[in-house]
Amino acid sequence: MHINQAERDALYKVIYSRRDVRKDFLSTPINDDVIQRILAAAHHAPSVGFSQPWDFILVSKEQTKQAIKQGYQAASEESAKLFADDKRETYQSFKxxxxxxxxxxxxxxxxxxxxxxxxxxxxxxxEMDLYSTVCAIQNMWLAARAENLGLGWVSIIHDEVLRSALNIPERLEIIGYLCIGYVSGFEDKPELEQFGWLERENLSQLVHHEQWSDKTK
Known part of the structure; x- marks a missing residue:
């Protein structure tokens, strides 16, 4: 299947405009056909040995979200203590x-x-099955952006909270909890880059030829 220039450009536009969305969500419901397209994109991710090791638990009930939110708040307070004093207040100001x-x-x-x-x-x-599942999440993220939906990965939460709230068996590895919905707008740059938390690395310093070289010298 040949990809034409317009299709290529659309893919790069989606990649460069993808954002980890934490705020500005709208209450607008997402149609089932849109959700199915996004899940199908995830399900078509590459997987080691064609193992397709992923499952997707959809969460829409307020009571369940409240339990997960409480778990996030506890984990965020725990995390704040790990930052140096000059960073802690800034961290706590982020949504x-x-x-x-x-x-x-x-x-x-x-x-x-x-x-x-x-x-x-x-x-x-x-560990390649774990990486495969992350590829599924990346597919989902790009598909969501193509649908003009925001998606954010909540990593500041203990697995035990999600296991309890979502009845996840111990034998399953929890890879990520994602928030998805329409948003009032997408930022031009990642928020943490905007706020000066970190800058985007220079790609030329990350590319090595034939052998790894220490470019900090």
């Missing part, structure tokens, strides 16, 4: 999730036992 505001939450898990103990591509690097 880093949209658990209650987003109309839909999606918890993505990885079943490491799916397809048995021996899977092509995992014989030497068994």
């Amino acid at each position: 880093l999730e949209g658990i209650l505001e987003a109309p839909l939450g999606i918890c993505v898990t990885c079943d490491r036992e799916r397809n048995g103990p021996v899977v092509i591509g995992r014989t030497i690097k068994p």
Whole structure:
């Protein structure tokens, strides 16, 4: 299948305009066909040995979201203590999730036992199934942006909170909890870059030829 220039340019536009959305969610409901397109995009991600180890738990009930939000708040307070004094106040000023505001939450898990103990591509690097599930999330993220939906990954939460709230078996690995919904607008740059928390690295300093070289010297 040939990709023409317009299709290529549209893909790069989606990649460069994708954002980790934490605020500005709207209460506008998401049609089921849109959700299915996004999930189908995730399901078409590359997976080691074609193992497709992912599952998707859709969360829309307020009571469930409240339990997850409480878990986030506790984890965020715990995390704040890890930052130096000059960074802690800035960290606490950031809005880093949209658990209650987003109309839909999606918890993505990885079943490491799916397809048995021996899977092509995992014989030497068994963690490849985890990476495959992250690829599914990236597909979902780009598909959401193509649908003009915001998506944010909530990583400041303990797995035990999600296991309890969503009845997730211990044998499943929790990869991420995602907030998804329409937003009032998308930022031109990632928020943490805008706020000066960190700058985007110079790509030329990250590319090596033939061998890794220390470019900081």
